[in-house]
Amino acid sequence: MTKSKFYIIVFLLVSAISFGQHTIETKIDSTKIRIGAQVNLTLKTTVDSKAKVQFPEAKNFGALEVLESYPVDTVKNDAQYELVKRYGLTQFDSGRYVVPKLQVLINNKPFFTDSLLVEVTNIKVDTLKQKMYDIKPIIEVKAPPAAIWWYILALLILGAIGYGIFLLLKKRKEKKEAEIFKTPIEKATTLLTSLESKELWQHGEVKTYYSELTDIARNYIEEAIEIPAMESTTSELIVALRAAAVKKKMTLTQETLESLEKVLKQADLVKFAKSKPIDFEIADDSNRIGKVIVTLDKSIPKPTEEELLQDVRNEELRLKKEKEKQRKRTIRLAVLGSVVAIAAVFGYFVATKGFTSVKDTLLMNSSKSLLESQWIKSEYGIPSVIVATPKVLKRIDNKILPKETFATIKEMQQFAYGTLMDKFSITVFTASYKQEGEINLNTTLEGNLKLWEKQGAQNILVKQEEYKTPEGIEGLKAYGTMSVLNPETKKSHRAFYELLLFKQDKGLQQITVIHEEGDNYADQITKRILNSVEFKKVNP
Incomplete structure (x- = not known):
C-alpha cells in the first residue's frame, strides 16, 4: 500500500x-x-x-x-x-x-x-446616600366596632335563609312541573307550542330559539328513552339513539334519525358558528322537531303489565329516596344555619371581649368563674378580719401547728377556701395569745413557710415589705413563688402567693392567697381580695 x-x-x-x-x-x-x-x-x-x-x-x-x-x-x-x-x-x-x-x-x-x-x-446599600431611620413603634390596631359583627351575623343568617328559600322554590317548581306534565310527550308538545308563541326568531333571536328548540328535543329523549341527551354532542346522541332503538326494539327509521341530526347540526352552526338560516329553513326545522318527537314516542314499545307494575314500584322507591334526600337536605341546611349563627356570635364576642376571654368562658375556666361570681363580704375570727371573697370561707381545724405554739395561744380560728394543693386557695387566720408580749411578724412568716414545706412546697422564693392599710394599721406583706408537689399524684405546679400579717395588742391576723402562677384571672382575684381587707382597730 x-x-x-x-x-x-x-x-x-x-x-x-x-x-x-x-x-x-x-x-x-x-x-x-x-x-x-x-x-x-x-x-x-x-x-x-x-x-x-x-x-x-x-x-x-x-x-x-x-x-x-x-x-x-x-x-x-x-x-x-x-x-x-x-x-x-x-x-x-x-x-x-x-x-x-x-x-x-x-x-x-x-x-x-x-x-x-x-x-x-449581594445588593449593596449605600448608607451615605440612603438615610437610616429608627424602627417604628408598635401601632395598636383597633378592633372593628361591635356593631359590624351584628351586620355580619345578619348577612350570614339572611344568606342561609335565602339559600333555604331557593331550595324550597326549586323543589316546588319541580313538583309542580311533574304534576302538570304527566308524560314526556305531553311536556314536549306543550313546550313546543309555548316556544312558537314567543315568536323569538321572528324578532331576530334566532340563537335563543334554536337553543330552546333543541333543549326540548333533548329533554324529551332523555326522559322518554333514558339516554344522556343533554350532555351529548350531536354525533354522540345519534349513535346513542341507534343503540337504544336496538335495545328497546323501537321501530325507528333512518329518515327520522337523519331529520333529527339535520336540525341538531343546524342548531350547532347557529350557536357556535354564528350561522343565520333563512325564515323558511327555521320553520322547516321547527316542523321536523315536532314530527321527530311524535315519531320517537310512537316507536317506543308499550310497556307490559309487569313492566308497569315495576315502574310503579320504581316510582315509589324514587319518591321514598327523594323524601329521604329532602330530609337530609333540610337537616344540612339547619346545621349550616346553626353553624353560621354560632360562628357569627363567636366572632362578635371575640371582637368585643377578646379570644382568650371567650375561650376561657367556653372551657369554663375555674378562675374566671370565681372572678365573675357573686362576691361575699364577711367578718372572720377574733381579732376580726373583714374581707370580700368569691366564695364563703369555711371554718377548719388547724392541727398542723407545733405543740409549743398551741401552748401560747388562747384562742385560734382559721377559715379557708381550697388547700395548698389546689390551683386557688384563700386562708384567713386569727389568734389571740394568753400573755402579752412582742409578736414577731418575721418569725410568724418563717413559721408559715415551714408549714408549707411540710405540706409539699419546695423552692420557696420570698420577698417582703412593710404594709399599711387605709385605716393606718401597719403590718408585713410577703409574696413570691414556690413549687407545690402533690404527694398523691406526684405532680407539681408553680404557685404564686401573697400573705398579709398584722398584729394588734395580743392578737395576730393573717390573710393568705395562693394560686397557680401565670393565671391572670387569679391575679385579679388576689388584688380584689387584698384591697378589700378591713380591720377593727383594737383599743389599747
Missing part, C-alpha cells in the same frame, strides 16, 4: 467519525447576577431529522435553582435540525456557583455540556 492510499483511507475514517459525532453548544447570558435575579442557560445541538434528543430536566443544576424550563425550539437547516433548549436559573445566596456538566442524550448516547461559572452578588 502506497503512502497516498494510506492517507486517503485515514482521511475518510476521520471524516466518518466526525460526521458521526454531535456537539453541544453551551451559552449563558450573564456570568454575574444579583441575589434572586434570573440567568438564562442555553443548550444547542444540530442533528438529523431521525435523531432523538433528550435534554436534562431537574429542579436544580448544581446549587442553582431551575426557575423555568422552556420548550425546545426547532430550526430546520437543509437536511438537519438545530435544537435549542433554554433554562431560567437563579440563586438566593451570594457566592460563586458552577453550572455542572449536563448530560444530553442523542439517540440514547450521552453527550455532556461545558461547565460554567456564575457569580451571585
Whole structure:
C-alpha cells in the first residue's frame, strides 16, 4: 500500500467519525447576577431529522435553582435540525456557583455540556446616600366596632335563609312541573307550542330559539328513552339513539334519525358558528322537531303489565329516596344555619371581649368563674378580719401547728377556701395569745413557710415589705413563688402567693392567697381580695 492510499483511507475514517459525532453548544447570558435575579442557560445541538434528543430536566443544576424550563425550539437547516433548549436559573445566596456538566442524550448516547461559572452578588446599600431611620413603634390596631359583627351575623343568617328559600322554590317548581306534565310527550308538545308563541326568531333571536328548540328535543329523549341527551354532542346522541332503538326494539327509521341530526347540526352552526338560516329553513326545522318527537314516542314499545307494575314500584322507591334526600337536605341546611349563627356570635364576642376571654368562658375556666361570681363580704375570727371573697370561707381545724405554739395561744380560728394543693386557695387566720408580749411578724412568716414545706412546697422564693392599710394599721406583706408537689399524684405546679400579717395588742391576723402562677384571672382575684381587707382597730 502506497503512502497516498494510506492517507486517503485515514482521511475518510476521520471524516466518518466526525460526521458521526454531535456537539453541544453551551451559552449563558450573564456570568454575574444579583441575589434572586434570573440567568438564562442555553443548550444547542444540530442533528438529523431521525435523531432523538433528550435534554436534562431537574429542579436544580448544581446549587442553582431551575426557575423555568422552556420548550425546545426547532430550526430546520437543509437536511438537519438545530435544537435549542433554554433554562431560567437563579440563586438566593451570594457566592460563586458552577453550572455542572449536563448530560444530553442523542439517540440514547450521552453527550455532556461545558461547565460554567456564575457569580451571585449581594445588593449593596449605600448608607451615605440612603438615610437610616429608627424602627417604628408598635401601632395598636383597633378592633372593628361591635356593631359590624351584628351586620355580619345578619348577612350570614339572611344568606342561609335565602339559600333555604331557593331550595324550597326549586323543589316546588319541580313538583309542580311533574304534576302538570304527566308524560314526556305531553311536556314536549306543550313546550313546543309555548316556544312558537314567543315568536323569538321572528324578532331576530334566532340563537335563543334554536337553543330552546333543541333543549326540548333533548329533554324529551332523555326522559322518554333514558339516554344522556343533554350532555351529548350531536354525533354522540345519534349513535346513542341507534343503540337504544336496538335495545328497546323501537321501530325507528333512518329518515327520522337523519331529520333529527339535520336540525341538531343546524342548531350547532347557529350557536357556535354564528350561522343565520333563512325564515323558511327555521320553520322547516321547527316542523321536523315536532314530527321527530311524535315519531320517537310512537316507536317506543308499550310497556307490559309487569313492566308497569315495576315502574310503579320504581316510582315509589324514587319518591321514598327523594323524601329521604329532602330530609337530609333540610337537616344540612339547619346545621349550616346553626353553624353560621354560632360562628357569627363567636366572632362578635371575640371582637368585643377578646379570644382568650371567650375561650376561657367556653372551657369554663375555674378562675374566671370565681372572678365573675357573686362576691361575699364577711367578718372572720377574733381579732376580726373583714374581707370580700368569691366564695364563703369555711371554718377548719388547724392541727398542723407545733405543740409549743398551741401552748401560747388562747384562742385560734382559721377559715379557708381550697388547700395548698389546689390551683386557688384563700386562708384567713386569727389568734389571740394568753400573755402579752412582742409578736414577731418575721418569725410568724418563717413559721408559715415551714408549714408549707411540710405540706409539699419546695423552692420557696420570698420577698417582703412593710404594709399599711387605709385605716393606718401597719403590718408585713410577703409574696413570691414556690413549687407545690402533690404527694398523691406526684405532680407539681408553680404557685404564686401573697400573705398579709398584722398584729394588734395580743392578737395576730393573717390573710393568705395562693394560686397557680401565670393565671391572670387569679391575679385579679388576689388584688380584689387584698384591697378589700378591713380591720377593727383594737383599743389599747
